[in-house]
Amino acid sequence: MPYDSAATRARLLDAAYREFSERGLAGARVDRIAAVAQANKQAIYAYFGSKDDLFDAVMADRLSVLADSAPFSPDDLPGYAGALFDALTSAPDLMRLTRWRSLERDDVTDGEVESHLSKALALKAALDLPDDDTAVDVLEIVIALSTAWLTVAPGLKTAGGTDPSTRRKAHRAAVVAAATAIVGHFSGRS
CATH class of the missing domain: 1.10.10.60 (Homeodomain-like)
Structure with a gap:
């Protein structure tokens, strides 16, 4: 062979x-x-x-896989938030990998900066945001919303006795609703 x-x-x-x-x-x-x-x-x-x-x-490879499974769409930020939530919750190892990276290294690659900034600038144009900093903030807030499920203590995910599957669906809906509200707040649209 x-x-x-x-x-x-x-x-x-x-x-x-x-x-x-x-x-x-x-x-x-x-x-x-x-x-x-x-x-x-x-x-x-x-x-x-x-x-x-x-x-x-490994980071570059897995972030590329993530980008393929949750394509960024500046015209549909709530849809992106939901897709990112789905992609990350179906691949919890990626979230662990990125957490290890932030714990052990504080550097970022030029590719990471470029990817993040290009998304923010596309978002700025799509939502008619006032400046680059606001666009970066909106992107970071939506990413944080989409990853929150994976960062809270497991017991909080089912607080109140709701079964995990139902709770996860409700959380995903809340992520999409929050992203919709953010778009409305920053762009003047609802």
Whole structure:
């Protein structure tokens, strides 16, 4: 069977995603990643350079997957909020990965800044917002709304005895309603 470098790289990214989301950058071990990926440890260094670079590659890969599953639409911010909620609640490992990143590293890549800023500027134009800072604030608030379900204590998700599925649907509806209210507040539309 011929060697498939693209398949090896993909296996390494998948294994690293699991390892980093479970243990963070500091707790992750290159040996475990290689073993799970059924690859030589040296392949990690050949493909990615270092453990930090592998972490960055995993973040970029997973954020790309997230962007595909929850496409940003500046003309439908409530729809985006709902889609982002759905994507993140169906992939809680991604939220854990991003939380590890913010705990262990305070840097951002140029790609992350560009992606965030381009969304904010598109939002500014779509909603006729007064300035770039307001557009960034609106985007950040909607992202925070969409991720809140994954950041609260599990017991709060079913406070009052509501079953988890019903509670999750109600929370999603609240996220979309809040995003709708934000659009109305900042753009003068309802």
